[in-house]
Amino acid sequence: MDDYLFAKLGGSMAVEDKKNSILIKTLMRLFSVQAIGLGCGFLVHIMLAKQLSPAEYGIYNFVFSTSMICALLGNFGFQASAVRIVPQMISDEYETGLKKFVTFSSFWVFFLSSFVGFLVFNILIKLGFTAEYPKEALLIGIGLTPLLALVKLNSGILKGFKKGTLAIAYESSLKEILLLGVLLFLFLTSVSFTSAQFFLITIFSIFVSLFIFSFFTLLTLILRVKEKNKIFEKKQYKTWLKISFPMMLVISVQFLILRADIIMLGILTTATEVGIYSVGAKLAQAVTIGMMVLNIIFSPRASELFHKKNYNGLRRLYFKTLRFQAGFTVLLAGALALIAPYIIHFLGVEYAYALPVMYVLLAGYALNSLWGPIPFLMIMTKYEYQAMWLTFMAAILNIALNLILIPHFGILGAAMATVIAINVRNGSALFYIFFHGVLGSKKEYE
Numbered sequence: 001m002d003d004y005l006f007a008k009l010g011g012s013m014a015v016e017d018k019k020n021s022i023l024i025k026t027l028m029r030l031f032s033v034q035a036i037g038l039g040c041g042f043l044v045h046i047m048l049a050k051q052l053s054p055a056e057y058g059i060y061n062f063v064f065s066t067s068m069i070c071a072l073l074g075n076f077g078f079q080a081s082a083v084r085i086v087p088q089m090i091s092d093e094y095e096t097g098l099k100k101f102v103t104f105s106s107f108w109v110f111f112l113s114s115f116v117g118f119l120v121f122n123i124l125i126k127l128g129f130t131a132e133y134p135k136e137a138l139l140i141g142i143g144l145t146p147l148l149a150l151v152k153l154n155s156g157i158l159k160g161f162k163k164g165t166l167a168i169a170y171e172s173s174l175k176e177i178l179l180l181g182v183l184l185f186l187f188l189t190s191v192s193f194t195s196a197q198f199f200l201i202t203i204f205s206i207f208v209s210l211f212i213f214s215f216f217t218l219l220t221l222i223l224r225v226k227e228k229n230k231i232f233e234k235k236q237y238k239t240w241l242k243i244s245f246p247m248m249l250v251i252s253v254q255f256l257i258l259r260a261d262i263i264m265l266g267i268l269t270t271a272t273e274v275g276i277y278s279v280g281a282k283l284a285q286a287v288t289i290g291m292m293v294l295n296i297i298f299s300p301r302a303s304e305l306f307h308k309k310n311y312n313g314l315r316r317l318y319f320k321t322l323r324f325q326a327g328f329t330v331l332l333a334g335a336l337a338l339i340a341p342y343i344i345h346f347l348g349v350e351y352a353y354a355l356p357v358m359y360v361l362l363a364g365y366a367l368n369s370l371w372g373p374i375p376f377l378m379i380m381t382k383y384e385y386q387a388m389w390l391t392f393m394a395a396i397l398n399i400a401l402n403l404i405l406i407p408h409f410g411i412l413g414a415a416m417a418t419v420i421a422i423n424v425r426n427g428s429a430l431f432y433i434f435f436h437g438v439l440g441s442k443k444e445y446e
Contacts (some may be wrong), residue, residue, distance in 0.1 A: 033165050037173025038289045040180045045282040047183045049275070049347050052194060058275030059133050059196035061282075062266040063141045064203065065259045070120050070141075071148035072255050074113020077248030078105040079156035080379055081240065084303045086160025090225055091304075097236065098225055102157060102218065104237060105244075109149050117145025132271050140200040147207040154214035161221050162300055168293075170214040178206045246388040247379055253388075253395040254375060257421045260395065261414035264402040269410070276350070277411040280357030283343060287336055287365045290328035291373070294321050298373045302380040314381075322372030329369035333362045357415045364419025371426035378429060386432060394425030 049057050072079075082105070089098045121142045125135060155171035158164075182202055186193065193199070256263075261281065265274045298321045305314040337359060344355045378387035398421035405413025 033168045033173050035289060037168060037176050038286050038292075040173070040176035042283065042286050044176055044180050044183060045279065046343065046347065047180070047187070048199065049279050049351060051183070051186075051192070052196065052199075052275070053272075054275035054350055055271040056194060056196045056275070057278060058266070058271035058273065059137055060199055061262055061278040062133060062271065062274050063137050063196070063200060064144070065262045066120065066124070066266075067117065067141045067144045068148055069252060069256055069259060069263070070117040070145045071113050071152065072252035073248065074116045074145065074149045075109050075152055075248060075251075076105075076112055076241075077244035077246065077251060078109055078240075079152045080247040080251055080299075081244040082153070082156035082160045083299045084160075084243065084380055085240065086157055087162070087300050087304055088307060090161070098222055100236070101240060102222065104240065105153060105157075106150065109153050110146050113146040113149035117142045133266075134197065136197050137200055140197065140204060144200070144204050144207065147204065147211055151207055151210050151214060154211070154218055157218055158214070158221075159300060163221070164297060166214075166217060170210050170217075174210055175203070175206055178209075179203060243384070246384040253391045254425075256395050257391070257398050257425065258418065260398045260402055260421075261418045264399065264406060264417075265411065265414050268402075268406050273411055276354050277357055277414060279344075279347065279351050280354035280411075280415070281361060283340065283354075284336070284358045284361035284365065287329055287333045287362055290325050290332065291369060294325050295373050295376050297321075299376045299380050302377055306381045318372060318377060322370075325372060326369045330366045333366040337362055353411060356412055360412065360415040360419060364415075364423065367419075368422050368426055371423075371430050374426050374429045374433060377433065383433070387429065390425055390429050390432070394421045394428075397421050397424060 048060065052060065082101075085101060086098065089101065121138045124133070125138055130138065151170060155167040158167040158170065179199075179202065185191075262274060262278060265277055298317065301317055302314060305311075305317060340355060340358050340362075344351055344358075347354075375387055375391070378384065398417050401417035401420060402414055405417050407413075409416065
C-alpha cells in the first residue's frame with residue numbers, strides 16, 4: 001500500500017514538475033521576445049530623442065499617443081475579449097464560431113477606429129492645435145489609428161490561441177526592431193531627418209506590414225481548429241459586444257491613465273515639454289517588461305481556470321505571478337535608476353529635466369508591481385464591469401491631478417499624477433477582489 005501511494009505521489013510530482021518546466025520555458029521565451037522588443041524600443045527612443053529636437057520628439061509622441069488611445073476606443077475591447085472567447089471556442093472545437101468572431105471583430109474594429117481617429121484629429125485641427133503640431137502630422141495620425149487597432153486585435157486573438165510569443169512580436173517587438181533598423185540605417189549613411197512627420201510615416205509603413213503578416217498567421221491557426229459544432233446563433237454577436245464593451249473601457253481608460261500625462265501636457269503646455277517628458281516616461285517604461293510578459297501568460301490561463309471553476313488553481317496562479325512580477329520589477333527599477341543620469345547626459349542638457357520624471361515613474365511602477373496582475377484577473381473572470389468603473393474613476397482622478405499639478409510642477413506634476421492614479425486603481429481593485437471575488441473566501445469560490 002505504501003509503495004502504491006509512493007508511486008502515485010511520485011507520479012503527481014512528476015506531472016507537477018513537467019508543468020513547472022513548461023511554464024518556465026514559456027516564461028523564458030516570452031521574456032526573451034519582450035526583452036528584445038523593449039531593448040530595441042529603449043534604444044529607439046534614445047536615438048529618436050538624439051536625432052530630433054525636443055519639440056519634434058514631442059510632436060511624434062503626442063500624435064502616436066493620441067492615435068493609440070483612438071485605436072483602443074475603436075478596438076472596442078475585442079483585443080481583450082479574444083483572450084477570453086477564443087480559448088473557449090478552441091476547447092469546444094467551434095471553428096465556425098471562431099471564423100465568425102474574427103470576421104465580425106475585424107470589420108467592427110476597422111470602421112469604428114477609423115471613425116474615432118477621424119473625429120478626434122479633426123477636432124484637434126479645428127481647435128487650432130496646428131500651431132504647435134503640424135497639420136500633416138495630425139493627418140498621419142488619422143491613417144495610423146485603424147492600423148494600430150487591427151494589429152492589437154490580431155495580437156489579442158493570437159494570445160487566445162496561446163501564441164504569446166507571436167502576439168508580443170506583432171504588437172510591439174517587431175515595430176521596435178524595424179524602427180531601430182531604420183534609425184541605424186540613417187546613422188550609418190549619415191542621413192539626417194529632423195522632422196517628426198518622417199518617423200510617423202515610417203511607423204505607419206511598419207504597421208501596414210505587421211497587419212498583413214499577423215493576418216496570415218491567424219488564418220493558418222484558424223484553419224487548424226477542428227469542427228464539432230457548426231450551429232451558429234446570431235445572438236452571439238450581441239454577446240461578444242456585451243463582453244467586449246466593458247473591456248474596451250477598461251483597456252482604453254487604462255492606457256489613458258498611462259498616457260494622459262503626454263496628452264494633457266500636449267494640451268496644456270508645448271511640444272518641447274512633451275518631448276522632454278516623453279524621454280523620461282519612455283525610458284522608465286522599460287521597467288514594466290516583467291508585468292507585460294507575465295500578464296500575457298496569466299490572462300488566458302486565468303480565463304481557462306475560472307471557466308473550469310478551478311478557483312484554488314486560479315489563486316495559486318495569481319500569487320505565483322505576483323511574486324515573479326514584483327521581484328523582477330523592483331530589481332530592474334533599481335538598475336535603471338543607477339544608469340539614468342548617464343543616458344540623460346548622452347542625450348544632452350536640453351533633456352536634463354527628464355531625469356526627475358524618470359525617478360518618479362520608476363518608483364511608481366515598482367510600487368504598482370506589488371499589487372499583482374489584478375486588472376487582468378478582473379477582466380478574465382466575471383468582474384469586467386467592476387474593473388471598468390474602478391479604471392474609469394482612476395482616469396478621472398488622473399486627469400484631475402494633471403490639471404492641478406501640471407500648472408504648479410510642470411512635467412514632474414504629470415509624472416506624479418500618473419503614479420498616484422495607477423496605484424489607487426490597482427490597490428482598490430485588489431481590495432475589492434479580496435473581499436468580494438475569487439481571491440477571497442466566499443463560499444461560491446471554495
